[in-house]
Amino acid sequence: MPKVPDEMQLLVDKHVRYIQSLDTRKDELEYWLTEHLRLNGLYWGLTALHLLRHADALPRKELLDFVFSCLHESGGFGAAPGHDAHMLYTVSGVQLLATLDAFDDLEARVQGGRQKIGKFIAGLQDPQTGTFAGDEWGEQDTRFLYGALNALSLMGLLHLVDVDKAVQHVHACANFDGGYGTSPGAESHSGQVFTCLGALTIAGRLDLVDQEKLGAWLSERQLKNGGLNGRPEKKEDVCYSWWVMSSMAMLDRLHWIDGDKLTSFILQCQDPELGGLADRPGDMVDVFHTVFGIAGLSLLKYPGLDEVDPVYCMPRSVTRRCLGK
Amino acid sequence: MVSAGPGRAKLQLLSYETLSQYFQAHEDEVVEIEILPPAIEPLGGILMQDGLNLGVPKKTLALAYVEARHRFFEGMHDSKLASSALQATKVMLLFDPEHLTAANFRKGWLGALEAEFKSYNPAVYHKALRQELCFLNSILTSPLHRQSKSPTLWYHRLWLLDLLASVELEKASEDQKATFWRAELTAVCKSGEQHPKNYYAWQYARRLMPKIVSPETNDEFARHVKDWCCRHPSDISGWSFLLSLLPRLHPVSKRQGLVRDILSYAINLRLEHESLWVFIRTILAQETLLGGRTEFDETLQNYNDDLGNAKKASAVSERVPRTLNWINTYREAIAVPKN
Numbered sequence: 140m141p142k143v144p145d146e147m148q149l150l151v152d153k154h155v156r157y158i159q160s161l162d163t164r165k166d167e168l169e170y171w172l173t174e175h176l177r178l179n180g181l182y183w184g185l186t187a188l189h190l191l192r193h194a195d196a197l198p199r200k201e202l203l204d205f206v207f208s209c210l211h212e213s214g215g216f217g218a219a220p221g222h223d224a225h226m227l228y229t230v231s232g233v234q235l236l237a238t239l240d241a242f243d244d245l246e247a248r249v250q251g252g253r254q255k256i257g258k259f260i261a262g263l264q265d266p267q268t269g270t271f272a273g274d275e276w277g278e279q280d281t282r283f284l285y286g287a288l289n290a291l292s293l294m295g296l297l298h299l300v301d302v303d304k305a306v307q308h309v310h311a312c313a314n315f316d317g318g319y320g321t322s323p324g325a326e327s328h329s330g331q332v333f334t335c336l337g338a339l340t341i342a343g344r345l346d347l348v349d350q351e352k353l354g355a356w357l358s359e360r361q362l363k364n365g366g367l368n369g370r371p372e373k374k375e376d377v378c379y380s381w382w383v384m385s386s387m388a389m390l391d392r393l394h395w396i397d398g399d400k401l402t403s404f405i406l407q408c409q410d411p412e413l414g415g416l417a418d419r420p421g422d423m424v425d426v427f428h429t430v431f432g433i434a435g436l437s438l439l440k441y442p443g444l445d446e447v448d449p450v451y452c453m454p455r456s457v458t459r460r461c462l463g464k
Numbered sequence: 465m466v467s468a469g470p471g472r473a474k475l476q477l478l479s480y481e482t483l484s485q486y487f488q489a490h491e492d493e494v495v496e497i498e499i500l501p502p503a504i505e506p507l508g509g510i511l512m513q514d515g516l517n518l519g520v521p522k523k524t525l526a527l528a529y530v531e532a533r534h535r536f537f538e539g540m541h542d543s544k545l546a547s548s549a550l551q552a553t554k555v556m557l558l559f560d561p562e563h564l565t566a567a568n569f570r571k572g573w574l575g576a577l578e579a580e581f582k583s584y585n586p587a588v589y590h591k592a593l594r595q596e597l598c599f600l601n602s603i604l605t606s607p608l609h610r611q612s613k614s615p616t617l618w619y620h621r622l623w624l625l626d627l628l629a630s631v632e633l634e635k636a637s638e639d640q641k642a643t644f645w646r647a648e649l650t651a652v653c654k655s656g657e658q659h660p661k662n663y664y665a666w667q668y669a670r671r672l673m674p675k676i677v678s679p680e681t682n683d684e685f686a687r688h689v690k691d692w693c694c695r696h697p698s699d700i701s702g703w704s705f706l707l708s709l710l711p712r713l714h715p716v717s718k719r720q721g722l723v724r725d726i727l728s729y730a731i732n733l734r735l736e737h738e739s740l741w742v743f744i745r746t747i748l749a750q751e752t753l754l755g756g757r758t759e760f761d762e763t764l765q766n767y768n769d770d771l772g773n774a775k776k777a778s779a780v781s782e783r784v785p786r787t788l789n790w791i792n793t794y795r796e797a798i799a800v801p802k803n
């Protein structure tokens with residue numbers, strides 16, 4: 140086999156060790172700066188480990204203890220103990236429970252726990268427009284709508300909300316340029332495209348999408364260096380390997396992106412010494428870009444990785460178990 | 465950072481108190497805050513103050529945050545410590561603008577003030593709302609990279625604005641209303657300069673629009689944003705906001721005038737910015753918005769021909785034919801004759 144430079148291979152062991160080290164870095168600034176993302180961070184780390192085929196690299200019991208310590212009486216999750224509940228944390232909480240196959244653990248600790256979480260989420264739907272707020276303070280965003288359908292479908296509780304109304308709302312977020320935004324008329328953004336397509340896929344309504352036009356908008360996101368950006372004239376960034384590629388996967392148009400060039404861009408974003416991936420080559424790594432880079436590589440069929448579900452950003456084996464398909 | 469020790473604890477307290485006192489002293493003013501790189505050390509090691517300009521070394525801010533966080537979680541559920549917790553949230557949000565729990569705590573406090581004071585001592589309540597807006601302006605429009613694009617803080621501002629509008633706009637004259645909205649657009653533009661392509665700042669601007677009823681203010685916004693975009697032609701968020709303003713302009717000739725200006729600007733300066741051309745293709749393909757087929761197609765076609773005749777290929781000479789191609793593919797033709 141020809142010798143490939145290190146940065147052109149996926150440094151699996153280093154990434155595993157990087158993720159394992161995250162919770163031991165309490166003396167670093169970054170740890171405190173990201174406290175509002177603690178639960179999301181666990182979901183990102185655990186998902187990355189599963190895709191890297193090191194599912195057991197984090198201790199299950201400690202993980203679950205932490206997840207349950209973030210659960211409020213209301214059924215919502217906060218980012219960390221003592222933090223307010225919000226949709227974005229609740230989705231991560233549910234995704235963690237699903238990945239750890241822990242819905243029974245939930246019922247054992249909190250009677251009727253699944254229903255409670257489902258009701259928290261359902262209570263955030265706006266009955267007029269079908270969209271969702273993030274919490275009691277009322278901010279609305281397609282990220283929250285997607286999160287609601289994601290978590291409810293994983294728990295088998297979609298019937299708690301008005302899915303048709305939610306679908307209508309997402310449809311109203313389609314822009315003339317082909318993309319989708321946070322609300323009707325809002326700027327198109329690859330991240331928002333992912334949330335809107337994800338919601339429509341869960342609802343089985345991809346027929347509402349102008350797939351050619353959106354696919355063309357997404358394919359314009361690839362830059363000469365192989366990386367993808369989120370919007371016109373933004374810099375390339377590893378996390379868009381996920382938002383754009385998962386959208387392309389849902390549209391069945393992965394081949395509209397040059398996969399070889401993107402693979403090599405993602406691999407260049409690795410920290411060859413300490414592991415982890417950064418937004419672009421040479422920058423500081425973080426767990427967010429680590430999971431989305433690896434998930435992007437999984438969509439690109441990089442060898443040695445588990446299959447990722449483009450709708451949920453979770454191992455396909457997990458979503459198959461939860462959804463029964 | 466958390467390696468304990470008496471020296472560090474003292475420094476932590478000092479950092480927090482100095483920063484917190486600065487906020488207290490300037491709670492009626494908009495200040496400009498900058499995080500200093502490690503190479504710049506203020507005399508005395510805490511802050512660099514020059515009137516309304518504040519330089520905070522990253523290390524000071526981090527130390528102050530640890531103290532603020534401690535006071536916040538200690539006081540958030542204890543009414544005796546609530547004011548200390550409230551004060552701490554300012555430092556927390558300066559360090560971590562996505563600290564949802566800290567932002568919510570401030571909302572809860574303002575909500576309680578409303579219930580307590582709105583009817584019998586409205587000045588107290590009103591003053592608190594104005595001070596909150598100063599605080600938000602200071603963080604959202606300072607050269608702080610993460611803070612100026614924070615979805616949490618922009619939503620906090622939108623929430624606050626509804627309270628403020630209900631106090632200030634009910635009996636306001638048209639001029640006062642125009643001034644009120646203009647100040648919001650100014651903050652968005654400034655924040656858009658601190659953080660280019662600032663998605664959440666411009667989304668905030670979009671969410672203001674349904675609250676604005678005056679056609680004059682709509683026109684003023686469109687003019688102002690058009691000029692702003694021409695000064696920042698790579699800013700897709702600005703262009704996208706401008707596009708969303710077009711349907712608010714009446715009659716249709718106003719929209720045509722605006723598009724005509726932008727097209728000649730692009731052509732005269734031979735600009736190739738992708739964002740500008742995305743704006744052009746998106747509006748030209750929507751005949752329904754422009755009141756029917758316009759002369760713009762021909763203008764663009766002629767420009768393309770000129771570029772084709774030029775000997776040297778350039779970025780523009782690729783951009784224009786692709787723009788024409790997109791328009792022809794996705795044109796949404798007007799179904800009824802214009803009248």
Ligand SMILES: [Zn+2]
Nearest residue numbers: 376377378418
């Ligand atoms: Zn990124």
